[in-house]
Amino acid sequence: MTRRRTAILISGRGSNMEALIQAARDPSFPAEIALVLSNRPGAGGLDKASQAGVPTAVVDHRSHPDRDGFEAAMQAQLQAHGVEFVCLAGFMRILTAGFIARWEDRLINIHPSLLPAFRGLRTHERALAEGVRIHGCTVHYVVPELDAGPIIAQAAVPVLDDDTAETLGARVLQAEHALYPFGLSLAAGGRARREGQRVRVAGGKPQPALVSPLLD
Structure with missing residues (x-):
């Protein structure tokens, strides 16, 4: 079975993120958590993900002049980690139609x-x-x-x-x-x-x- 490389996008403590990481520990689960990405550098879920051995990244929306630039930086991180599927878990940013179209049927909330x-x-x-x-x-x-x-x-x-x-x-x-x-x-x-x-x-x-x- 091929497990789909999955990213979890968070903005806060990441309680649903923890549930997904725990489920993906089972080798028969069809997804593996390849990345936890946050738009907030201080998000509590980042430390939890690191402790669980999951790679993390931060793309601070405040460091980009517009949503297109912010999402381009996120997309670069997703591609760098070979992500095939994306889960939103308390991700408090509205995504553009262009980003959503890029991940159509591979983006859930x-x-x-x-x-x-x-x-x-x-x-x-x-x-x-x-x-x-x-x-x-x-x-x-x-x-x-x-x-x-x-x-x-x-x-x-x-x-x-x-x-x-x-x-x-x-x-x-x-x-x-x-x-x-x-x-x-x-x-x-x-x-x-x-x-x-x-x-x-x-x-x-x-x-x-x-x-x-x-x-x-």
Whole structure:
């Protein structure tokens, strides 16, 4: 099996990055983590990646006059490390359509909501404000429109009556740590096939419904 050389782009602590690195330790996982790249020199995830033996690089967006220059510098790093696939994991920069087109169907992201609900920021606060009973996270292909790419996989969690944005966010983050490696394995391993705005997954099976609240 050929493992796809994968870069993880981060801006902060890199908790989803850690989950991906851990999953890729298995030699049967279809992706190997070849690079962790951050746009912030002080990102906590850089030290964690180095401690895990993963090469790191910094391309500080503040050192470039425009987004094209910033992305050209990122692209140079990706090419230098032989990267074939890219995961965004808390990468807090909007990518241009040109960069996204260059990595079409090889660029994925995880978002803390059940898309298409709650695109953008403050997803947990908005979920509580809307009174939803089920919330979650989504792994999707990246397209120029924010949080609008074809969905690869989703995980749902219940919303409890006493939840705050912090407690709900912690429950979603735990689900993210399981879902993102699974989504990467589907995309990098060829089991996920994009067809327009939908993604077909080979061997997918129906799951029991999650009901919230669950009554005795």
